Amino acid sequence: MTQATTTVRDGGRDQDFLAPAARLRGAGIGGLEELTDLQRSERLARMRNGDLGSIHSWELVTAVDGPGTRMTVFLNGCPLRCLYCHNPDTFLMKDGEPVEASELLRRMRRYRGVFRASKGGITLSGGEVLMQPAFAGKLLAGAKKMGIHTCIDTSGFLGANASDEMLDDIDLVLLDVKSGDEETYKKVTGRSLAPTITFGDRLAAKGIEIWARFVLVPDLTDDPENVHNVARIIERWGSVSRVEVLPFHQMGTDKWDALGLRYQLRDTRPPEPELVESTRAIFRSYGFEVH
Numbered sequence: 010m011t012q013a014t015t016t017v018r019d020g021g022r023d024q025d026f027l028a029p030a031a032r033l034r035g036a037g038i039g040g041l042e043e044l045t046d047l048q049r050s051e052r053l054a055r056m057r058n059g060d061l062g063s064i065h066s067w068e069l070v071t072a073v074d075g076p077g078t079r080m081t082v083f084l085n086g087c088p089l090r091c092l093y094c095h096n097p098d099t100f101l102m103k104d105g106e107p108v109e110a111s112e113l114l115r116r117m118r119r120y121r122g123v124f125r126a127s128k129g130g131i132t133l134s135g136g137e138v139l140m141q142p143a144f145a146g147k148l149l150a151g152a153k154k155m156g157i158h159t160c161i162d163t164s165g166f167l168g169a170n171a172s173d174e175m176l177d178d179i180d181l182v183l184l185d186v187k188s189g190d191e192e193t194y195k196k197v198t199g200r201s202l203a204p205t206i207t208f209g210d211r212l213a214a215k216g217i218e219i220w221a222r223f224v225l226v227p228d229l230t231d232d233p234e235n236v237h238n239v240a241r242i243i244e245r246w247g248s249v250s251r252v253e254v255l256p257f258h259q260m261g262t263d264k265w266d267a268l269g270l271r272y273q274l275r276d277t278r279p280p281e282p283e284l285v286e287s288t289r290a291i292f293r294s295y296g297f298e299v300h
């Protein structure tokens with residue numbers, strides 16, 4: 010996910026939902042140690058076939074994570090290590106809560122009226138949704154069957170994990186292009202840019218709508234040349250209907266500290282409004298609708 014997706018959430022958090030494994034909270038996933046070998050292998054098999062997933066949380070939001078009111082589910086596990094990540098507690102799959110796909114689908118069914126009225130739907134975010142392709146696939150297929158608009162928020166790094174069948178169940182992809190050249194991308198995420206481009210090419214070829222997202226961080230991603238490079242990448246994809254420039258905010262510091270991880274952007278300030286505007290202007294100059 011992008012760091013800024015958690016910055017403004019208009020929708021209230023629905024507290025009455027208790028994922029099955031949340032009842033085990035306290036033991037958490039550490040409880041796995043207490044399972045017998047048979048129970049453990051059964052659980053792993055259920056995770057592999059997608060009946061069971063590992064999630065951080067979910068919430069109802071409006072005007073973020075896609076159109077309308079959305080149920081956004083944050084899946085645990087991410088192969089990237091973005092310096093600006095707001096959710097380092099989603100880095101590892103084992104830190105999430107096991108939850109049944111059927112339980113989440115039941116919840117989605119209950120919100121169908123809200124989704125219909127607001128032209129919203131579901132968004133699978135994270136962490137990285139494509140770390141758990143079987144689980145994500147079940148949620149997307151189930152939602153689609155109920156006529157719900159579906160969206161994933163992804164870096165595209167694990168795009169190869171998305172089968173064509175899964176893509177058929179996706180209406181919109183929020184695709185984070187975290188930088189425009191390999192060197193900066195590596196500095197920002199610790200990983201390679203190429204898989205994101207490959208995934209975007211694939212989405213565009215299938216005509217799947219893309220909202221491209223770029224997090225603007227002073228002294229890290231704000232070089233106009235980097236922004237132009239991002240715009241040139243996005244320009245290849247004919248199915249991009251908007252570009253979102255997300256200004257960096259200091260939101261995740263406490264989480265990095267709590268996890269004992271080194272947060273390198275402690276002294277970085279949010280971009281000035283002029284920088285946000287000039288960056289948006291670069292994307293606009295390529296003909297994009299920019300937010």
Ligand code: SF4
Binds near residue numbers: 088089096136
């Ligand atoms: S490290 Fe993963 S979860 Fe965090 S911002 Fe990057 S892609 Fe998103």
